[in-house]
Amino acid sequence: RENSSENILSSANRLLLHEGRLMLAESTRLLDVYLFLFEDFLLVTKIKRNKKKYGGSDTSLIPVCPSLTPELQSLIREGGFCTVLDQPIPLDRLILKNVEPV
Numbered sequence: 001r002e003n004s005s006e007n008i009l010s011s012a013n014r015l016l017l018h019e020g021r022l023m024l025a026e027s028t029r030l031l032d033v034y035l036f037l038f039e040d041f042l043l044v045t046k047i048k049r050n051k052k053k054y055g056g057s058d059t060s061l062i063p064v065c066p067s068l069t070p071e072l073q074s075l076i077r078e079g080g081f082c083t084v085l086d087q088p089i090p091l092d093r094l095i096l097k098n099v100e101p102v
Helices: 070-077
Strands: 016-026 029-038 041-049 080-084
Touching (some): 070 080
Antiparallel strands (some): 016 029
């Protein structure tokens, strides 16, 4: 829900453990996603890319938060952004399984 999405990351006590890109197999297509693993939940976001460039041709002038990973900074500079794909998954309800690559 939009009204509560602003508060997802607002806890000052929440610790970000890992983040990164992943290809998610969704029925018949692959989705380019960006995951945020916090100490209490996993947040899956969908990577979106803008068709037009931000601020003209020089994308190096786009202000980006220095605490973001270089990969995420690069995505933002290229005109991309992340939108929350689904509700955060609490880690106490998450089951991980190894699968063979297809």
